[in-house]
Amino acid sequence: MNITPFPTFTWSHARQQLLTECPRKYAYHYYLSHNGWLSDSNSFQKQCYRLKKLVDLPAFFGQVIHEVVHDAIKEMVQYNTVPDVEMLSRRARLKLRQAFLDSTTHAESWFHQPNRYTMFWEIYHDGYLREQASKRITERLILCFRHLRSSSSWSDVISPHVKNIGYDNPFRSIYAFKTKIYAMVDHIYKKDYNYIVVDWTTAHDQSDDVRQLSLLAYHVMKSYHVPIDQVVVRREYLLKGSAHTYHFTAADIRSVEQYIDESINTMRNYQKCPEKNEPVGIEKFPRNATSLCARCHYKELCEAST
Template sequence: MGEGKNMAFGNYPEKSWSHSRDQIFQECPRKYYYHYYGAHNGWRNDAPQEAQTVYRLKNLLNLYLYFGETLHSVAEMYINHWEQKSIGYMREELYHRIRNLLNQAFKESLDPEQWWEAPKRRKMFAEMYYAKERELPKHAVGEIKKRMDVCLDHFLQCTSLHEVIRNPEYRLVESERLNTFFVQGNKVYVKLDALYRHEDGQYVIIDWKTGLEDERIEEQLQLYAYYLHEVQGVPLEKIEIRTEYLLAEKCQKDTVDGRGVEAIEQKIVDSAAEMDLMLVDPQGNQPRPIGDFRPALEARSCRYCNYRQVCTVQHR
């Protein structure tokens, strides 16, 4: 297949921590096992059939999350274009970009055989993979169409676009870059949607959200500030975080103090230790048997899980 040629070929994946990894672990340890251990090496032709299947299920797309990805991609495209040429894109250009990405993913989802052969290069919506008629739910399609208009309009009108991105006193530091750093021996991954620096030394982190408000976002914001403070040495009082809720047309501005940084550091340490309890060999990241990873406690977690094809413990 050749898709995993740049990925590790060890018996077990690299040990690390991220906010999304913690969310999966807290939601359903069984799902966590499939996502990080069951799918490992599944891109290889000589891998066990179960691993190949789980790896493909891992690559299934959720329609709402993929819409969020497309919005992030056009936001990044807009930011970089403005940074280079001080010119933005017209709304129609961005709209067609989002629509074309969604339509292409839909077309590819009609051919499961092609997707099975190249699950990293082709798209497959989970909603279509598990549907008898290979169709997207009509209510979901209607909701995405509405969100396309609302989120795109609010992106072009949002506070951060006008106060930060188009302000010559701010310069882009990074956008959608995957960074790593260590917290008490734990390798941590973090990715900021956009990071800007004002000429007076003030930093602004911008986070785009295309869905509903979520209380768990606070931990994510603390992680961003922790990374900027600990790794790049930025004083906490010089960090502002803007969460742009595009669906609700709301810009939430936050700062993080020393207690917030201490809280997220403790969160990382405690969460990593909890994950380690599910390992036979913490040093080699070898997991305990799948049966030791309990399933989700809530039925709704199973209803839309990518791994419901292979999971033997599901809420009915």
């Protein structure tokens, strides 16, 4: 692995969302935490990196659901076995239990190697997980997997009449605007002439980020060199047991490309040296003081600098 003084510049919708939320948080996350995993990095880099690796319980719950579903699909494709709800729930509970042990019993190990252990934001700041929150997560596990198994996407995925093509690597990149563009694509399968993009979500509300979903369509269109009218995006709400399906147009894709181009140009304004992706000084990344600050991973850094 090459050790560079600055990270490689890439683009993603999540990165733009973070910049919109707070440029100072963007700086901590993408620049000041760089190389913080190295033993000879300075204490500030290490602190930024540790804070970057914190996970809050709802987000980790969603991550676990995605991992278990991804593994189940891979297992089904390779070995033709389909785990039931109890098996899926058991696998998820094991991951959650290990994360809890990491955050408590192995807290000292996490401090020194935050990339190898999990630390819950709630335990880091409060010292404990609320019993009610833990119970609610456990109840939602079974609900999510029941809805997964009864969803139309899952019925397609396990059908011998479709071709599963997106189970190997959910992290996908394309090259556009002289930049590597990343997207997290949960699953893709081909049904007849259509490429179906499935986006599993554990979110409560059903207010879709249509731009994010159109970006998934854009990635699949570019990756498989197919026209946009052959790409279908379906968001599966695992907590609700419902789904929204989207068909995007050439005009939507032009809008996506404009959004990416404008976003990249905005991010370039925070580069002192674009060739190296060297950032401007931290003082050039303004803070956005909002209600989100209370749950920000980097709030201790902001509080220390005021």
